[in-house]
Amino acid sequence: MAARKLIAALGACALLATGCGGSAPVGAGGAAAGRDEGPVKIGALHPVSGSNAVDGQQMRRGAQMAVDAINAAGGIKSLGGRKVELITGDTQGKADIGQSEAQRLISTGAVGLVGTYQSAVSTNVAVVAERNRVPFVADVTATDAVYANGYRYAFRIQPGSAVIATAAAQYLQQVSQQAGKPVRKVAFLHEQSDFGSGAADAFTEAARGLGIEVGPDISYDATTVSDLTAQVTQVKASGADVLAVAGYYRDSLLAAKAIASVKPDLNAVWGVSNGAYDQPKFVADAGDLGALYFSTNYHYDANNPQTTALREQYQRTYGDPMRTGAVLSYDAVQVIAQAVEKAASTDPQQVRDAIAAAQVAPLTVGNGPIQFADNGDNRNALAVLMQIQDGQVKQVYPPEKAESRPEYQVTWRP
Amino acid sequence: MTNTTHGAPLAPEVSPPQTKTKAGGGFLGRAGIVGGVLVIAIVIALLRSGSGLVVWQSVVTGILTGGLYGLIAMGLTLIFGVLDIVNFAHGALLAVAMFISFGMVSATGMHPYLTLVIAIPALFLIGAAVHRGLLSGSGGKSLENQLLITLGLSLLLENGLLMFFGAEPKAIALPGDFQFPLLGAVVAGSRLYAFLGAIALGALLYWLLRRTRLGTAIRAVAANGPGAELVGINVRRIHTLTFAIGTACAGAAAALAGPLVTVTPTLGEQFNITAFVVVVLGGMGNVVGALVGGLLIGLVEQLTTIYLGGQSSLLGVFVVFILVLFLRPQGLFGRKTA
Numbered sequence: 183m184a185a186r187k188l189i190a191a192l193g194a195c196a197l198l199a200t201g202c203g204g205s206a207p208v209g210a211g212g213a214a215a216g217r218d219e220g221p222v223k224i225g226a227l228h229p230v231s232g233s234n235a236v237d238g239q240q241m242r243r244g245a246q247m248a249v250d251a252i253n254a255a256g257g258i259k260s261l262g263g264r265k266v267e268l269i270t271g272d273t274q275g276k277a278d279i280g281q282s283e284a285q286r287l288i289s290t291g292a293v294g295l296v297g298t299y300q301s302a303v304s305t306n307v308a309v310v311a312e313r314n315r316v317p318f319v320a321d322v323t324a325t326d327a328v329y330a331n332g333y334r335y336a337f338r339i340q341p342g343s344a345v346i347a348t349a350a351a352q353y354l355q356q357v358s359q360q361a362g363k364p365v366r367k368v369a370f371l372h373e374q375s376d377f378g379s380g381a382a383d384a385f386t387e388a389a390r391g392l393g394i395e396v397g398p399d400i401s402y403d404a405t406t407v408s409d410l411t412a413q414v415t416q417v418k419a420s421g422a423d424v425l426a427v428a429g430y431y432r433d434s435l436l437a438a439k440a441i442a443s444v445k446p447d448l449n450a451v452w453g454v455s456n457g458a459y460d461q462p463k464f465v466a467d468a469g470d471l472g473a474l475y476f477s478t479n480y481h482y483d484a485n486n487p488q489t490t491a492l493r494e495q496y497q498r499t500y501g502d503p504m505r506t507g508a509v510l511s512y513d514a515v516q517v518i519a520q521a522v523e524k525a526a527s528t529d530p531q532q533v534r535d536a537i538a539a540a541q542v543a544p545l546t547v548g549n550g551p552i553q554f555a556d557n558g559d560n561r562n563a564l565a566v567l568m569q570i571q572d573g574q575v576k577q578v579y580p581p582e583k584a585e586s587r588p589e590y591q592v593t594w595r596p
Numbered sequence: 597m598t599n600t601t602h603g604a605p606l607a608p609e610v611s612p613p614q615t616k617t618k619a620g621g622g623f624l625g626r627a628g629i630v631g632g633v634l635v636i637a638i639v640i641a642l643l644r645s646g647s648g649l650v651v652w653q654s655v656v657t658g659i660l661t662g663g664l665y666g667l668i669a670m671g672l673t674l675i676f677g678v679l680d681i682v683n684f685a686h687g688a689l690l691a692v693a694m695f696i697s698f699g700m701v702s703a704t705g706m707h708p709y710l711t712l713v714i715a716i717p718a719l720f721l722i723g724a725a726v727h728r729g730l731l732s733g734s735g736g737k738s739l740e741n742q743l744l745i746t747l748g749l750s751l752l753l754e755n756g757l758l759m760f761f762g763a764e765p766k767a768i769a770l771p772g773d774f775q776f777p778l779l780g781a782v783v784a785g786s787r788l789y790a791f792l793g794a795i796a797l798g799a800l801l802y803w804l805l806r807r808t809r810l811g812t813a814i815r816a817v818a819a820n821g822p823g824a825e826l827v828g829i830n831v832r833r834i835h836t837l838t839f840a841i842g843t844a845c846a847g848a849a850a851a852l853a854g855p856l857v858t859v860t861p862t863l864g865e866q867f868n869i870t871a872f873v874v875v876v877l878g879g880m881g882n883v884v885g886a887l888v889g890g891l892l893i894g895l896v897e898q899l900t901t902i903y904l905g906g907q908s909s910l911l912g913v914f915v916v917f918i919l920v921l922f923l924r925p926q927g928l929f930g931r932k933t934a
Contacts, residue, residue: 231755231758232763232862233763233860233861233862234763235758235762235763236762236763236764236765239763402901402909403909403910405865405866406866406869406870406909406910407909408661408664408856408857408866408867409657409660409661409787409856411653411657411782411784412650412653412654412657412658412898412901412902413901415649415650415653415654415781415782416645416647416650418649419647419649419650431765431858432765432858432860435765435767435858436858439784443775443782443784444653444782463764463765467765467767467858
C-alpha cells in the first residue's frame with residue numbers, strides 16, 4: 183500500500199516535472215503586430231529564475247545596458263531616432279517555456295531575439311524564430327546542432343562547442359611544448375549531457391589529430407553527483423599527465439575538491455568550456471584549490487578599453503563583476519540594433535538580411551568583427567585560454583590576447 | 597485526526613516487538629544475502645577496472661557518500677512511516693536548513709557544526725508549523741492533496757530562498773578540514789564527520805523510538821491510530837511532533853553536510869529522488885534501514901560508475917530499486933504489513 187502510494191507519487195512528480203509543455207502557441211498570426219510605431223523592440227530570453235538564475239539575470243542586465251547605450255547615443259538614426267526597448271522573457275531554464283516565451287515576444291513585436299544561455303532552450307527558440315521569420319541571435323549557446331540545420335534566422339556570437347574544444351587541444355599542445363613538458367596523455371572528465379559529452383568528443387578528435395592520446399573518458403551525472411573522488415582516483419591510476427574537465431559550476435567545484443585530495447600526477451588541469459574555472463566566483467569558493475587551473479572558453483576581451491568601461495559600469499550599478507555571458511548579450515543586442523540601423527526598417531526579414539551582412543566590433547575576444555558564416559555562426563569567434571594566477575582569472579594564450587604568461591604546472595607538484 | 601484508512605506500514609522500529617526472534621533470523625539471512633551480493637559486485641568491479649586502488653577508493657567513497665544519503669533519508673522515512681505522508685518538501689527543507697547554516701557561518705564566523713544548535717530547533721519549528729498549518733487539517737488527508745501541498749511547499753521554499761539569497765552558489769568552508777590516506781584511498785575529514793554524524797543520528801533516533809515514552813507513543817500511533825487514541829495518546833500532537841522531528845533531521849543533515857555541497861536554493865532536487873529510493877530500499881519508516889539503504893545506494897552508485905565507464909550512476913540505483921520492489925516490496929529491512 184505504502185510502496186504503491188510512493189510509486190504513484192513519484193510518477194506524478196515526474197509528470198509535473200516534464201509535462202505541461204504542449205501549450206505553446208503556433209503560427210505567425212501576430213508576427214507583424216506593433217512594429218511600425220513606438221520604440222523598436224528587441225526580445226531577450228534568459229533563465230532569470232531556476233538554477234541558472236545568476237547567469238540569466240547577468241545576461242538580461244547586459245542586454246539592457248546595450249539598449250540604454252543605444253538610446254543614450256540617440257536611438258536608431260536611420261529611423262529618425264526611434265528609441266529601442268528591451269522586452270524580456272524568463273525561460274526558467276526550460277525548453278518548452280523558452281519556446282512559448284519566444285512566441286510571446288515575437289507576437290509583441292520583437293524585430294529580433296537574443297538568448298538563451300542553454301543549448302536545449304536555444305534549440306526550441308531557434309525553431310520558433312525560423313517559423314516566424316524573425317532573427318534569433320544567440321549570445322550563449324554551446325551546441326553546434328542548431329547551426330547544422332540550415333536555418334536562415336539563427337545566428338550565434340560565441341564560439342561553438344567544437345571550436346572551443348579544438349582550440350583547447352591546440353593550445354594544450356602549444357603551451358605544454360613551450361613549457362618543455364609536452365603533453366602525452368589526457369584524461370577527460372565531463373558531465374554526461376550534450377554539453378559535456380559534445381566537448382569531450384570534439385576535444386578527443388582534435389587531440390588525436392595532433393597525436394595526443396586521450397583516455398580514460400569519464401562521465402558523471404551533473405544533477406546528482408555529490409563526490410568525484412573515485413573518478414579522479416581513476417585518473418590517477420591511468421597515468422594521464424593532463425586532466426581536462428568539462429562541467430557546470432557545482433560539479434566542477436566538486437572535481438577541484440577531489441583533485442586536491444587525490445593529488446594525481448598531473449602537469450595541468452585543463453578546463454574545456456568549463457562553467458567554473460574562469461569565474462571569479464570559483465576563485466573565491468575554491469581558494470587555493472583552484473590555483474593555476476587553466477580554462478579554454480569564450481571570454482570578454484580584457485584588453486579592450488570599451489569592455490573594461492562596460493564592466494566597471496556594471497560593477498557600479500549592480501555590485502557584481504560582470505560575467506562573459508552578459509558581455510555576449512550586450513554584443514548580441516548591438517548586432518540586432520546595428521542591423522535595424524542599416525536596414526532602416528523594422529521588418530524582421532530585412533533585419534535578418536542586414537545581420538547576415540553585418541560587421542560589428544565585439545566586446546568579447548574575437549579574431550575581428552562579428553561576421554556571420556552561412557550557417558549563422560560567428561566566423562571570427564575565438565576561444566581564449568585563461569589561467570587562475572594570484573587569485574585572478576587571466577587571459578594567457580594565444581599571445582596576442584594574453585594579459586600574462588601561462589604557467590604550465592599544478593600547485594601540488596614541482 | 598485518526599489516520600486509520602491509510603494504515604501506516606509497520607517497520608521494525610515502529611511495530612510491536614513480540615516477533616523479534618523470528619524476525620531477527622530473517623534479518624540476518626537477508627543481511628547475509630545483501631552482503632554476499634555486494635562482495636560479488638565488488639569482485640566483478642575489480643575484474644572490470646583492473647585497478648585495486650580505483651575500486652577501493654570507490655568503495656570508500658561509496659560508503660561515505662552513502663552515509664550522507666542515509667542522513668538525509670532518515671527524517672523522510674520517519675515521516676513516511678508514521679504519518680504516511682510522502683514529503684516532497686524534504687529536499688527544500690534541507691535547502692532552507694543549509695541556508696540557515698550558511699547564514700550563521702557567514703554572519704558570525706562560527707564553526708559549521710555549531711550551527712546544529714540553531715538549525716535543528718529552527719527546522720523543528722518549521723516542521724511543526726508546516727504540519728499544523730498545511731497538512732494536519734482535512735485538506736491534507738488525501739494522497740493527491742499531500743502531494744500537491746508538499747510539492748507546492750517545496751516550490752515556495754526554493755523560490756523564496758532564490759528571492760532572499762539569490763541564485764549565486766554559496767560554499768560553507770570547514771575550518772581545519774583535513775584528509776588522510778586509508779590504505780591508499782583518500783578520506784576527507786568533512787565526509788568522515790558527516791558519516792559519523794549519520795550513525796550518531798541513527799542511533800539517537802533508534803533510542804528515541806525504542807527507549808522513551810514519546811517513542812513508544814509514536815510507535816503506537818504508527819501501529820494503530822484509533823487504538824493509541826483510546827489509551828489516551830493525543831494522536832494529532834504525536835503526528836505534529838513526528839513531522840517536526842523528521843524535518844529537524846533535515847536540519848541536522850544540513851549542518852553536517854553543508855561543507856560537502858554547493859549551497860543553492862535548488863540543492864534539494866539533487867537529493868530528493870535518491871532519498872526516496874533509500875527510504876523504499878531500507879523499509880519505509882525504518883530509521884536504521886534508511887542508514888543501511890543509504891550505504892547500499894552509495895556503493896551501487898560508485899560501482900555502476902565502474903561497470904558502465906561513468907555513465908549515469910542513477911541507472912544502477914534504479915535497477916536495484918526495481919529489483920527490490922519486485923523481490924521485497926516492503927524494503928530490504930521492512931516487514932510485510934499483516
